[in-house]
Each structure stands twice: as structure tokens, then as C-alpha cells.
Amino acid sequence: MPTTPGGDQPYLKHLNRARVLHLLRTHPGLSRAELAAHSGLTKVTVGSLVTTLLDGGWLSEGHARPGATGRPGRELHLGETQHVLLGAEIGVLGARAVATTLRGTVLARAETRTPTTTPHAAAHTVTRLCGQLLQDPATQGRELLGLGVALPGPVSPDGTRVLYAPNLGWDDVPFLDLLRAAPDLPATLPAGAITLDNEANAAAFGESFLRPGEPPQLLAYVSLGSGVGAGFTALSGTPHVLRGARGLAGEIGHAIIQPGGLYCHCGNRGCVETLLGGWAIRAALNLNVLDPLDEALAPRLREAAVQVTLGRAGEALGQLLVNLHQTLGPDEIVIGGALTRLDGAVLGPALDVYHARQWRPAAPPARVTVRTDSLYLPALGAAAQLLARVIDTPQEPA
Amino acid sequence: MPTTPGGDQPYLKHLNRARVLHLLRTHPGLSRAELAAHSGLTKVTVGSLVTTLLDGGWLSEGHARPGATGRPGRELHLGETQHVLLGAEIGVLGARAVATTLRGTVLARAETRTPTTTPHAAAHTVTRLCGQLLQDPATQGRELLGLGVALPGPVSPDGTRVLYAPNLGWDDVPFLDLLRAAPDLPATLPAGAITLDNEANAAAFGESFLRPGEPPQLLAYVSLGSGVGAGFTALSGTPHVLRGARGLAGEIGHAIIQPGGLYCHCGNRGCVETLLGGWAIRAALNLNVLDPLDEALAPRLREAAVQVTLGRAGEALGQLLVNLHQTLGPDEIVIGGALTRLDGAVLGPALDVYHARQWRPAAPPARVTVRTDSLYLPALGAAAQLLARVIDTPQEPA
DNA sequence: CTCTTTAGTTAGTTGATTTAACGAAATGCA
DNA sequence: TGCATTTCGTTAAATCAACTAACTAAAGAG
Known part of the structure; x- marks a missing residue:
């Protein structure tokens, strides 16, 4: 009995909105007309979606790009100024966190080198690092979209439990609940906007998703x-x-x-x-x-x-x-x-x-x-996983 | 530059049609109301889709199923009488083919034990076996939906070429074109309705797809x-x-x-x-x-x-x-x-x-x-792959 | 300075799904 | 037997997001 999302027109609109966002993620600088050509939608539809996305700060409009004949298109990019995503990684010897934009640009980093102990302590470490990042000037005034967390162990497919993490000594931990209940959890974090995954999965996703x-x-x-x-x-x-x-x-x-x-x-x-x-x-x-x-x-x-x-x-x-x-x-x-x-x-x-x-x-x-410089890769990938979820989850995000 | 299918209303309708078909494939006997509950669509939408599908022979309506209070729903199943799918497997020592219904029920089998030689000869073997199956009384009067072919070697992701098949001595063979040009290709085979895949992929797909x-x-x-x-x-x-x-x-x-x-x-x-x-x-x-x-x-x-x-x-x-x-x-x-x-x-x-x-x-x-009885599994799986394609390809199939 | 070409927008149409209301078919209790 | 109840499926009108067609806008070419 699958509970797939409903197939109504709002869902269709969501699909098309996501398609536009993904296209601009992999092909930054496309114009509306080029988006229409690449997506199979019409210029009208793309224009309407782009207007909405510009209003919400999801996109930014660059200057025209002349050269060829005809009216030049105006470059579109994912917005860099109005949103912030958090990604964190819990390692054996410490933890790291990053704040990024929609394009995966790193706004701020934070690290602790205290070895990880209990799940409770680890959850608090994550929320503390997040708090630091949100106080950084680079993240000020931005809307927080969510938090992705990576750790060294497999996670249940629903993203709620750590099945085991031998290097941390953990076994079957409902870590998502612990995070939600952790002290210092940022108040601006939208409800439910937390992803949890294995650090290798997060890193793999980041490598696939963030590269233009x-x-x-x-x-x-x-x-x-x-x-x-x-x-x-x-x-x-x-x-x-x-x-x-x-x-x-x-x-x-x-x-x-x-x-x-x-x-x-x-x-x-x-x-x-x-x-x-x-x-x-x-x-x-x-x-x-x-x-x-x-x-x-x-x-x-x-x-x-x-x-x-x-x-x-x-x-x-x-x-x-x-x-x-x-x-x-x-x-x-x-x-x-x-x-x-x-x-x-x-x-x-x-x-x-x-x-x-x-x-x-x-x-x-x-x-x-x-990647010899892979220290922040899982944290960055975790942020990318959250970004993908924000784009692909049917719901009107403010 | 991805060429994804367009996001218009016909596409949405196609998605919902496919959802209904897949639901009845995995859950035979659901009523319209149950389909609505499982799919997230409304009773009206499901009713409209079901009417169309019944008219086309894709579904059949069983008798009511009383017992509980209230008006009983009418059982729906994938149609068993109006369509036929072909699946074939080219092996080293011979070839096999099956004709099946939408539910994967085998209507007829055919086999040859002549060892496979050249790609041309193998293509002809497949078309000959298909011809035999289509002359079988069990397949008479049915609309042919297509042909799935499996063989012992990897196939290019677009399903047109056999990359290599060491046990057949083949190397980079455009086998889909050969099949299309083979003598005795059934005249009723819809254009383009041929899939090609590795026999292990086909068997895996059949195992996953055909089981209720x-x-x-x-x-x-x-x-x-x-x-x-x-x-x-x-x-x-x-x-x-x-x-x-x-x-x-x-x-x-x-x-x-x-x-x-x-x-x-x-x-x-x-x-x-x-x-x-x-x-x-x-x-x-x-x-x-x-x-x-x-x-x-x-x-x-x-x-x-x-x-x-x-x-x-x-x-x-x-x-x-x-x-x-x-x-x-x-x-x-x-x-x-x-x-x-x-x-x-x-x-x-x-x-x-x-x-x-x-x-x-x-x-x-x-x-x-x-599976000690796996002789016809790849052929059956190939037919299942074709069925999946027929269901999931956006187009009005007659 | 006008013509051509391409980009983006406005106006009206199409079409698939929705909500709301209705008719149909069974059970259950008086 | 009869009528209320419950659930199934359909009809009718409304919604909404895409589409087509036709427009304006902004550049280069002659």
C-alpha cells in the first residue's frame, strides 16, 4: 500500500518548479528561453515559474548576455543571498559543520576536536556547531532551510535511526529524535527539515549533486x-x-x-x-x-x-x-x-x-x-542532501 | 541538456494511469474506491481512468465482493484476454521465447536447441520463435504490444547495442537494428516496441515485477x-x-x-x-x-x-x-x-x-x-520489461 | 533608421483534477 | 417486508496549471 504523493495539478507545478531549479543548478546562467528549450516546457510556463522563484529569492537574475543576434536573454542563477543550509558531520575524533548557499558555496565552517562519545552528547555537539555558524556574519539575515547530518554508520532508509556505528560504539540509536530534542537546537530550523545519513552516502551525494x-x-x-x-x-x-x-x-x-x-x-x-x-x-x-x-x-x-x-x-x-x-x-x-x-x-x-x-x-x-582535502566533504554533502530534499519535497516553502 | 518529458496535463494523466496499472499489478482485485485510497487520487479520477482502461481491455472487472456492510466494490484486475506480450532469450546453446498476458501469465512457449552463431542468425531465430508463438491458438485475436529480448552480455543503456557477449563471440553489435530488419519480424509488432537487455537484468526484473x-x-x-x-x-x-x-x-x-x-x-x-x-x-x-x-x-x-x-x-x-x-x-x-x-x-x-x-x-x-526451474525466467523477464515500458511510456496506446 | 531575430509577457483556451452532490447496491435491524 | 445505514461509483460544476496565439522588448545588421 504505497503512499505516493497525489497526482494533481499542484503536484505537477511542483515537478516543474523542481525541474527549473535542478536545471539552473547543473547549468547556471541559462535564460528563460533556454530553460524552456531544455525542460520541454513553454516560455510562458517557465516565465511564470521564474517570476515566483525570483520573488522568493530562490533565483537571481544576472545582466543580459549580448553577442548573438536578437534580443539577449538574461542569465539566471540560483539565489546566493537569501537562504542558508547547514550540514554537519559527526566523526570519531571530532565533528564539523558548514553553512552553505543554494549553490553549495561555503559561507562558514566550524569544527570541534573532542572525540565523540554518547549519542546525546553528539547531538548537542551538532546543535552547538550550528549555533556558532548561525552567529557568523556571513549567515546573518538569511532564511535557514534546514540541517543535514552525516555520521559513520548506516542509517535506516527513513532517515530516523542509526542502525549501528561500531567506531562510535553506538547501536540502534533514534538519532533524529535526539537531534530534535537536543539543547541549543536553532529556533529558526523549520520543523522536520533535518536529514540523516551515512557519511559516505552524504559525501557521494555531495560529489554528484554540487558539481555543475x-x-x-x-x-x-x-x-x-x-x-x-x-x-x-x-x-x-x-x-x-x-x-x-x-x-x-x-x-x-x-x-x-x-x-x-x-x-x-x-x-x-x-x-x-x-x-x-x-x-x-x-x-x-x-x-x-x-x-x-x-x-x-x-x-x-x-x-x-x-x-x-x-x-x-x-x-x-x-x-x-x-x-x-x-x-x-x-x-x-x-x-x-x-x-x-x-x-x-x-x-x-x-x-x-x-x-x-x-x-x-x-x-x-x-x-x-x-580527494586529499575531504575533511568537510561529508558535511557539505549532508547540506546538499537537505537542499535536494527542499527542492524535491512538494510543499510551498514560504 | 536533459530531454525529460514535458510537464503538461497529458503527462500528469499518464502518470496517474500508470499508477493505477501498477497498483492493480501488485494488488490485484482492488476496487475503484480502494485504488483511490491507495493512490491518493479521488474516486472521480480513478473512476474516469478505470473506464478508459476497461474500454481498452487493459483492465477487467470481476464480480462484486460482498461481506462487509455497505455497497460492495467491484474487483478490478489487469486484463487477461486482449493483449499479448512476447519475451525471448538468446542463450549459448539455444533460444527460448514466451507469450504472456499483462499479468505475466504464460500463454505459449517455444524453444530451439540450435547453438547461437552470428547476430544475424540469432535475430532471425528470435523472429521465427515469435512467429510460432503468434500462430499458437492461445495468442490468437490478441493485440501484440511488443517484444522483449534478453541475451548473455551487457547492453548499452539505450538498449540498442550489445557491448560484448564473449560466450557468443559477439562484440559491439547493433542488435536492435538487426532485430528490426530481421526476416519474419511479426507485422503486427508496433514500431519501436522492442526492448533489449542482459539476461540477468531481465531475469532480475521479472522476479521483482511479476510477483504480486x-x-x-x-x-x-x-x-x-x-x-x-x-x-x-x-x-x-x-x-x-x-x-x-x-x-x-x-x-x-x-x-x-x-x-x-x-x-x-x-x-x-x-x-x-x-x-x-x-x-x-x-x-x-x-x-x-x-x-x-x-x-x-x-x-x-x-x-x-x-x-x-x-x-x-x-x-x-x-x-x-x-x-x-x-x-x-x-x-x-x-x-x-x-x-x-x-x-x-x-x-x-x-x-x-x-x-x-x-x-x-x-x-x-x-x-x-x-530457482532450479529458471529456464524461461530471462525470457519471461524480458516480456515484463516490455510491459513496464508500455505502462510507463507516455503515449496513448490505441 | 528600419528590418530581422530572439527574449519575454499578456490574453484567452484547453484539459485533467478537484469538490460537492447524487444515485446505486449491499447489510442490518425493526 | 421495509427502511435506515453504509459504502461504492457517477454526474455536474469549479479550479488550476499548463498550453497556443499574439503581442511588446531589446539587441544586431544592413
Whole structure:
């Protein structure tokens, strides 16, 4: 018994309004006439929608753009001045938040480096960071549209519960309710305008959604932190996160990469994380230097151990990329997370494995991007998820 | 520059028509009032749509269903008598075709066991089988809605080209054009009403689409034939095949399952198919009995070799299932293909590996179904894909 | 300075859905 | 048997967002 939204004329208008907004998001600067051509709507309809959106501050009108013959069109862009979106990420060692415009421009950042403890404390951390951002001069006088939150664990498909977050020690937490009830929750936050998602999903969505131009058909974001996770977005009109049946898609850290391999803390053997997880790498390095044989030899031994461990991690990542490629057929792979700072040592071997593979001409490899500056990516992506929800949710937003 | 369909009232009407059809597909026997409640439309709108659909033979009206107080509603079902859909599958060793109703009821089957050779010959085989089906008494007097075709290789996302099909020796074949130009193409086939897809995608879609009741959120179909492939469907309103960027999703036969493992004919090492592919199993069994040491010992040796080979294949399948689970988080896995006839020997170990894994309470295993009767599944699924297209394509179908 | 071309707006029409009211078909109780 | 009740489905009028057609506006070309 699906409860799909009603198919009446207001719904149709909403669809068209969303189409105009998405078009201007991916193709900034289009004129009304160009919007009409791209959307299949008529100039009249587009003109009417644009007028409404200009009034609401959702769009801004640039100056004419002469050059060709005929009356020049006037450039339209998403509005940059009247709204603000918040995005936050709860990490193991701290939390981050950003305030952005409709175009994804970052207005302000905030960070705390206190390790995350209980869900209650984490919720309060988020609201405090949000409060800081809303006091920043750059966000003053703007209408707050909502808050997107990302965290290191899978979330139920309805976006209300954290199913588990091993690195935080959480298990089945109704985090959305905790956020709503948290102290210092901004009073201007519209009711219900909070999204919750896995940090890898949020980052993947941000990468697909915020970049101008044609979005990737299928983007895989691989998050290399203490654990290993992934987020996938597929393009069906606009980018959408692939969640799987219960929000568990992308839990690739415990895919089997080496049958009969090392034991993993999940109770199985040969998981991706046993070679590639931050915790496993740290453990391996500590183990390798436990018994210092010789003061002079130790640094060189340590150096060798590091190379071996990171090389193995790289090969594991390469195998993971190949398998993601074979399973999902992405056209773009983005690698982010703290481990990307070990750049060459891990990513070099990984890309070697990935690109050494034989690809058929009809099945070329995906474009692989490494984001060494991925610190705010999940928070930014969470804000983008909220923006998408605001655009796609049928309702007259003021 | 996306060329999305226009957002006018006819489009809205189409959406609502499709919603009614899909509702009656998943929930046969609903009344107009119940349809209104489930769809969010009003009784008036539903009544108007239903009248049109009844006139066109898309729906049939059953008798009233008394029992409760008040005027009883009249049961509605998808029409079974006025339309026919064709589905065909091109396999390595032969081809199969089915004729079905709107509900997926099989009206007639046809098969040929001549091994597939060239694309031209295969196209003609399909049209010949279709001709046979259309001469069957069960399909007489019905309007032909279209033809869905499935084959063992990935297809370009626009459904026109076969990117490659190693088991057929095909490479980048514009098969849709060949079909359109094939001799004996049924004259009553509407222009453009042909779909083309990978057999695993088709089978996955059929499993998700034709079963009454709520469809699975994410279904993975694993096809165990000469090669190993997979098809995925995700529920977004109705089931949709996940194709990846270029139609390459599901090419799991060459995912790496054992780093440094056996060499694969794809040029890489440790692919799934080196242990689980039909060709690899056959090769392993032949190799193992190449040198008959002793007439008396040979049968027992052979038996042992079979057990070892199939056991390894089963473990490989188990690992594959685990990795699909971790990557996509399906709620349902269906296993089909010729190898399912080796039931216990392969599937036993596979399910052992899958279920021996530690699952978190919030992340239970998927329901696993083995289809030993999967011979006509891809053909049936291809017909279902065509049906979905007929329902979802905006146009007034006669 | 007029002509041509393209951009955007105004006026009136179309069409699908809506609300409101009505007729139809069953059960249930006097 | 008869009448009230309940729910189903239809008819009639209203709404609303798109459309077509025709206009004005703003640039470049000759």
C-alpha cells in the first residue's frame, strides 16, 4: 500500500518548479528561453515559474548576455543571498559543520576536536556547531532551510535511526529524535527539515549533486577512515543515493577480499578492513615495532614494515575498486577520508592494480579522483542532501 | 541538456494511469474506491481512468465482493484476454521465447536447441520463435504490444547495442537494428516496441515485477551459466534495473575473489568465473580425469574431483553472495541458471558460507531463493520489461 | 533608421483534477 | 417486508496549471 504523493495539478507545478531549479543548478546562467528549450516546457510556463522563484529569492537574475543576434536573454542563477543550509558531520575524533548557499558555496565552517562519545552528547555537539555558524556574519539575515547530518554508520532508509556505528560504539540509536530534542537546537530550523545519513552516502551525494555540469551516471565514493565504507549515487533525473533494502548498501568494509585471510573484529576472516581499515593499519604498525632488536636497525625496520603494510593496504584497495567496478559499473570513483593523506603509499599501488586490469574497449575504467582535502566533504554533502530534499519535497516553502 | 518529458496535463494523466496499472499489478482485485485510497487520487479520477482502461481491455472487472456492510466494490484486475506480450532469450546453446498476458501469465512457449552463431542468425531465430508463438491458438485475436529480448552480455543503456557477449563471440553489435530488419519480424509488432537487455537484468526484473504483493526493495539475481553474471533491481516507485554508467553493472563474473588466484580467460587472475564459471568447472573436471591411473580407481577419483571442484565453486559463490550483500544490501537474492541443477553440491556450500557469516541484528541476511526451474525466467523477464515500458511510456496506446 | 531575430509577457483556451452532490447496491435491524 | 445505514461509483460544476496565439522588448545588421 504505497503512499505516493497525489497526482494533481499542484503536484505537477511542483515537478516543474523542481525541474527549473535542478536545471539552473547543473547549468547556471541559462535564460528563460533556454530553460524552456531544455525542460520541454513553454516560455510562458517557465516565465511564470521564474517570476515566483525570483520573488522568493530562490533565483537571481544576472545582466543580459549580448553577442548573438536578437534580443539577449538574461542569465539566471540560483539565489546566493537569501537562504542558508547547514550540514554537519559527526566523526570519531571530532565533528564539523558548514553553512552553505543554494549553490553549495561555503559561507562558514566550524569544527570541534573532542572525540565523540554518547549519542546525546553528539547531538548537542551538532546543535552547538550550528549555533556558532548561525552567529557568523556571513549567515546573518538569511532564511535557514534546514540541517543535514552525516555520521559513520548506516542509517535506516527513513532517515530516523542509526542502525549501528561500531567506531562510535553506538547501536540502534533514534538519532533524529535526539537531534530534535537536543539543547541549543536553532529556533529558526523549520520543523522536520533535518536529514540523516551515512557519511559516505552524504559525501557521494555531495560529489554528484554540487558539481555543475552533467552529473555522473553512477558515482562510487570510497571512504577510507578508521573503517572502510562507500556511498553510491545513480542518476535518475537527479542523483539519488543507492541505499539497498535497509540502508546497508556500501558497507564494503566487511566484504571478503581474501578467503581465509586475517581475522576481523566483525568475527569473520579476510574482510577488506583487515588490510585497509585505519584500525588494522595502526595495529599492524604497532605490532611490527613491538620488539626493538637493535637501536640502529629499528628505524629501517620500521620503515620497511610501513612500506609492506601500506602496500598491502593499497593492493586491497585496488581489489576493492576492481570489484566495485565489476559490480556497479561506475563512471566515476572518488576516494576520500583520512587515509588519503598517505597518498602515494596506499593509493599508488591501488591505482596500479585498478589500471593494470584488462578492460574491454566497451567497458573503460572509471575516472578515479582522490580527494586529499575531504575533511568537510561529508558535511557539505549532508547540506546538499537537505537542499535536494527542499527542492524535491512538494510543499510551498514560504 | 536533459530531454525529460514535458510537464503538461497529458503527462500528469499518464502518470496517474500508470499508477493505477501498477497498483492493480501488485494488488490485484482492488476496487475503484480502494485504488483511490491507495493512490491518493479521488474516486472521480480513478473512476474516469478505470473506464478508459476497461474500454481498452487493459483492465477487467470481476464480480462484486460482498461481506462487509455497505455497497460492495467491484474487483478490478489487469486484463487477461486482449493483449499479448512476447519475451525471448538468446542463450549459448539455444533460444527460448514466451507469450504472456499483462499479468505475466504464460500463454505459449517455444524453444530451439540450435547453438547461437552470428547476430544475424540469432535475430532471425528470435523472429521465427515469435512467429510460432503468434500462430499458437492461445495468442490468437490478441493485440501484440511488443517484444522483449534478453541475451548473455551487457547492453548499452539505450538498449540498442550489445557491448560484448564473449560466450557468443559477439562484440559491439547493433542488435536492435538487426532485430528490426530481421526476416519474419511479426507485422503486427508496433514500431519501436522492442526492448533489449542482459539476461540477468531481465531475469532480475521479472522476479521483482511479476510477483504480486510488495516488490523487494533491492533484489540481486545471480545467473550461473557458462559465465557468471548478475542483475539488480531497486524499488523506486516500481522496480528499476540498476545499469551502472554504461550498462555494465552486474558483470560480477570478473570480480576478484582470490588475489593471485587462477588465470582467467579475461587476462586477469582470481576472477569469480575461474572457480564458479561453467566453462571453468568443465575444464577442471576434464583436466582432473585426463590421466586414468587405474581403471578401478578412476570412477572414485573422478567422484572426488567432482566433489572438490564443485565444493570450491560453492565457496566462491558464497563469497560472492557475501560481497553482494555487503555492497548493495539486498533484501532478496535469487539464484538461477543452468548450474542450479547441481543443486546441493554447489549451492549447499555457498549457502553455508553465506549463512555462517556473522550478521548484525540490524543487518539480517537477504532471503535467498534458488530457482532450479529458471529456464524461461530471462525470457519471461524480458516480456515484463516490455510491459513496464508500455505502462510507463507516455503515449496513448490505441 | 528600419528590418530581422530572439527574449519575454499578456490574453484567452484547453484539459485533467478537484469538490460537492447524487444515485446505486449491499447489510442490518425493526 | 421495509427502511435506515453504509459504502461504492457517477454526474455536474469549479479550479488550476499548463498550453497556443499574439503581442511588446531589446539587441544586431544592413
